[in-house]
Amino acid sequence: MLPEEDRELSPHTGFTRLHWEAAADGLLAAAWRWASPSGGRLDLPGRPSRSGARSDGLEGFARTMLAAAFRTAGGADPRGWLERYADGLDAGTRTPGTDDAESWPVIRDHHAFGQPMVESASVALGLRLTRPLLWDRLDGSVQDRVEAWLRGALRSLPAPNNWYLFPFSVAGFLESVGRGDADTARVRQRALELLETWYRGQGWYTDGDGQAFDHYNGWALHLYPVLDAHLDGRSTEHAARLREFLSGFGLMFGADGAPVYFGRSMTYRFAAASAVGLGAVTGSTPLSPGVSRRLISGNLRYFLDRGCLDEDGLLSLGWHGPHEATLQPYSGPASPYWASKAFTCLLAGPDHPLWTEQEEPAPGEQEWAVALPGPGLLLQTSGGIARLHNHGSGHLRPHQAAIAAEADPLYDRQAYSSSTGPTARDNVADNHFAVVFRGSRSARRRVEPLGAGGAGELGWAASRHVPVFDGPVAALPGLRVDSVVVVRGWLELRVHRVTGAPPEAGAELTGWAAGDELVSALHPLHGWESADEVLAPAGTAFARSVRVPRLSGSGNGVFAALAGLTAEPVELRGAVAGVRAQHDRLEVRWSDGTTTLVSFEPVEVR
Numbered sequence: 001m002l003p004e005e006d007r008e009l010s011p012h013t014g015f016t017r018l019h020w021e022a023a024a025d026g027l028l029a030a031a032w033r034w035a036s037p038s039g040g041r042l043d044l045p046g047r048p049s050r051s052g053a054r055s056d057g058l059e060g061f062a063r064t065m066l067a068a069a070f071r072t073a074g075g076a077d078p079r080g081w082l083e084r085y086a087d088g089l090d091a092g093t094r095t096p097g098t099d100d101a102e103s104w105p106v107i108r109d110h111h112a113f114g115q116p117m118v119e120s121a122s123v124a125l126g127l128r129l130t131r132p133l134l135w136d137r138l139d140g141s142v143q144d145r146v147e148a149w150l151r152g153a154l155r156s157l158p159a160p161n162n163w164y165l166f167p168f169s170v171a172g173f174l175e176s177v178g179r180g181d182a183d184t185a186r187v188r189q190r191a192l193e194l195l196e197t198w199y200r201g202q203g204w205y206t207d208g209d210g211q212a213f214d215h216y217n218g219w220a221l222h223l224y225p226v227l228d229a230h231l232d233g234r235s236t237e238h239a240a241r242l243r244e245f246l247s248g249f250g251l252m253f254g255a256d257g258a259p260v261y262f263g264r265s266m267t268y269r270f271a272a273a274s275a276v277g278l279g280a281v282t283g284s285t286p287l288s289p290g291v292s293r294r295l296i297s298g299n300l301r302y303f304l305d306r307g308c309l310d311e312d313g314l315l316s317l318g319w320h321g322p323h324e325a326t327l328q329p330y331s332g333p334a335s336p337y338w339a340s341k342a343f344t345c346l347l348a349g350p351d352h353p354l355w356t357e358q359e360e361p362a363p364g365e366q367e368w369a370v371a372l373p374g375p376g377l378l379l380q381t382s383g384g385i386a387r388l389h390n391h392g393s394g395h396l397r398p399h400q401a402a403i404a405a406e407a408d409p410l411y412d413r414q415a416y417s418s419s420t421g422p423t424a425r426d427n428v429a430d431n432h433f434a435v436v437f438r439g440s441r442s443a444r445r446r447v448e449p450l451g452a453g454g455a456g457e458l459g460w461a462a463s464r465h466v467p468v469f470d471g472p473v474a475a476l477p478g479l480r481v482d483s484v485v486v487v488r489g490w491l492e493l494r495v496h497r498v499t500g501a502p503p504e505a506g507a508e509l510t511g512w513a514a515g516d517e518l519v520s521a522l523h524p525l526h527g528w529e530s531a532d533e534v535l536a537p538a539g540t541a542f543a544r545s546v547r548v549p550r551l552s553g554s555g556n557g558v559f560a561a562l563a564g565l566t567a568e569p570v571e572l573r574g575a576v577a578g579v580r581a582q583h584d585r586l587e588v589r590w591s592d593g594t595t596t597l598v599s600f601e602p603v604e605v606r
Contacts, residue, residue, distance in 0.1 A: 030313030049332030107152030201374030203245025214263025255384030257298030277345030369459030376449030442467030515543025
């Protein structure tokens with residue numbers, strides 16, 4: 001039950017710190033109804049993950065423990081949550097690996113049902129945040145058993161990505177309670193060294209080797225090292241990187257509070273705003289307290305207002321409500337509770353400016369663009385909708401072959417937003433440029449960033465990819481696609497150049513996958529021969545069924561179109577007064593008399 005809204009202090013969302021406390025208490029109360037007899041596991045109902053029911057029960061315990069820790073870290077535990085977790089720590093670590101109602105699985109390598117390593121970080125961080133109220137009150141034998149279980153994370157092999165920060169966090173806790181040694185020092189140094197190799201600038205890390213840029217940048221790659229240093233009273237370069245990250249990240253939330261739907265694990269929902277709260281808590285943010293609270297509260301309220309809780313008060317597996325396409329094989333009934341990271345904001349006490357200053361408008365409520373050449377992304381907001389133009393992120397590792405990879409709608413598309421898509425694998429792909437050859441449409445697996453620039457109302461980003469095909473014709477020698485997007489306010493100029501295609505090859509471009517409440521428009525400027533609209537009956541996380549505009553053409557050369565995503569119908573035709581195209585460039589004369597030149601050798605926009 002949430003308190004009454006406070007529209008004086010929070011004119012945009014009505015939410016205050018009391019709402020955050022109540023939301024945390026509500027999530028915890030609902031989850032604890034599914035506790036094992038002694039509280040060692042929270043066995044929430046729902047489809048099991050690939051790791052199995054015992055691991056899922058540990059996940060329920062650990063992830064809700066993180067919410068309880070943020071809720072009580074200030075020294076007060078009015079609901080007695082930590083007493084329950086103390087009992088659960090005792091029960092879960094008595095006989096790890098035993099097939100009974102309480103015992104936790106042991107921590108193993110990531111490829112050997114290694115999910116418990118993920119949960120070890122939440123347990124360790126929860127203990128570190130609440131040391132006087134929880135760890136210091138545990139019996140010495142329980143402390144020893146908890147340490148023994150946690151040390152499995154120090155010995156086991158993490159997945160080659162943000163997982164290296166899980167033993168890092170375990171080691172940080174052990175060192176904070178005087179139980180550090182050579183093993184804790186080793187895993188901490190290892191994680192920090194890897195983090196350096198993954199940094200790409202503008203506050204963005206790739207999630208492991210390669211170019212996997214997504215929300216893990218905020219809720220993992222920033223959160224763990226910055227919070228670790230903050231709890232230790234140290235200042236590091238990671239805090240400066242968080243500040244730089246947040247200077248653009250505010251544009252990844254729509255005016256309604258929704259984050260851009262982009263990348264995996266989106267069922268973590270309001271964890272997307274955890275980096276904003278962390279920046280406010282640590283002082284590592286360019287955002288004012290009023291803007292920060294507007295973003296985090298808007299994000300929390302967005303999901304609470306749209307049915308993210310089921311009839312039992314539990315976070316469902318999905319987005320607004322249950323949504324299978326949002327999930328991954330590792331998603332289990334308790335997976336959504338990584339949303340607990342959003343409660344990082346409660347580390348700011350009641351008198352902190354985050355809670356006492358009046359809310360201000362969110363960055364997403366203006367027309368703005370920010371180019372991020374490091375990760376190859378372009379952020380754009382207009383009409384209250386946040387958009388991400390993807391010219392750098394993909395989910396392939398350096399050793400993986402693009403031809404053998406499966407389509408991944410969460411990374412392959414050229415644009416994502418806070419209100420649309422992506423469409424399902426077996427439906428028409430939204431925001432996609434395809435070469436069509438003998439009935440097969442090409443896929444975009446590995447992206448080569450070519451640059452990004454601009455700011456304010458004008459921005460651009462560019463990339464190149466080698467189209468690949470499913471079936472016997474996996475690739476065509478010499479085939480390349482260069483892609484450039486230029487944004488002006490709400491308009492999107494999408495330019496593509498095809499080289500090396502056979503004479504009989506075709507080209508297709510699709511726009512936004514919008515539901516009934518939005519209008520997706522796609523207007524041909526050059527190279528296109530026909531236009532139609534395609535139904536995506538499987539829908540998206542935002543709508544049960546959507547239609548996607550599509551343009552079709554043929555051959556090699558330059559293809560250009562205007563795209564728009566708006567709340568009301570718009571006329572794109574009148575935005576451009578003229579177009580001139582050559583093999584290596586395109587010049588667009590806008591109706592206001594200005595001109596944009598896009599060239600490909602080298603890529604340049606002016």
